[in-house]
Amino acid sequence: MNIILLGYPGSGKGTQAKVLSQKLGLMHFSTGDIFREEISKHSPLGLEAAGYLSGGRLVPDKLVLDLIKSRLAAETRGLLFDGFPRTVEQAQVLDEYLSSRGLAVDMVFFLDLPEQEVVSRLGARRTCVKCGMIYNLLTSAPAKENTCDACGGALALREDDKPEVIKKRIMVYRDQTEPLLAYYKGNGVFSEVKADLAPQAITGQILSSLKTGLHG
Ligand code: AMP
DSSP states (O other), X not given: OOEEEEOSTTSSHHHHHHHHHHHHTOEEEEHHXXXXXXXXXXXXXXXXXXXXXXXXXXXXXXXXXXHHHHXXXXXXXXXXXXXXXXXXXXXXXXXXXXXXXXXXXXEEEEEEOOHHHHHHHHHXXXXXXXXXXXXXXXXXXXXXXXXXXXXXXXXXXXXXXXXXXXXHHHHHIIIIITHHHHHHHTTTOEEEEESSSOHHHHHXXXXXXHHHHHHO
């Protein structure tokens, strides 16, 4: 089973992907996490990607697609994509890639969040620098200030969650990623979930529509 989570930055894709990949035994594939990891290692890919991330722009398709193909080549589990695809070209290449292996995108969940909420959510988002756990100071704050509940690591504001970069990321989403909604609506695997609910409620909705989709 291959699933894609779509939605504005801050709509909860990362939070849902972490839980769902565990529950469903899928590989959580977050291109954003991979880029941040490569940047922190100062690898050649990280050096090339860094300026795009800090400016809130998309990494060029060629780089992203090379990365996808190299990372997925040996993967036998189903895939849960979080933050990929982000352009129609990426979606087309993913379709071709999966179909060359006799696979397909089985479900696309669009986490629908009103745009006004995106800004406040991203500004309040904190990520554990050690284990990657995601918090929101307004809706899911850690028990102890600035400290991860799960591993005790320090919490940080992402470089690209600063107000001037958030604006740019919203524009980039509208221009380059939103057309994916029409792309996937057209091929019958699209499902919409309200993203301004509690994370557990969103997970519940996704799991139940997967059940209906697969058995009904
Ligand atoms: P995310 O963690 O998914 O919000 O991604 C953070 C940043 O990584 C984005 O703003 C882009 O600069 C870059 N990025 C992540 N995924 C992609 C992708 N599929 N295509 C292009 N750039 C990406």
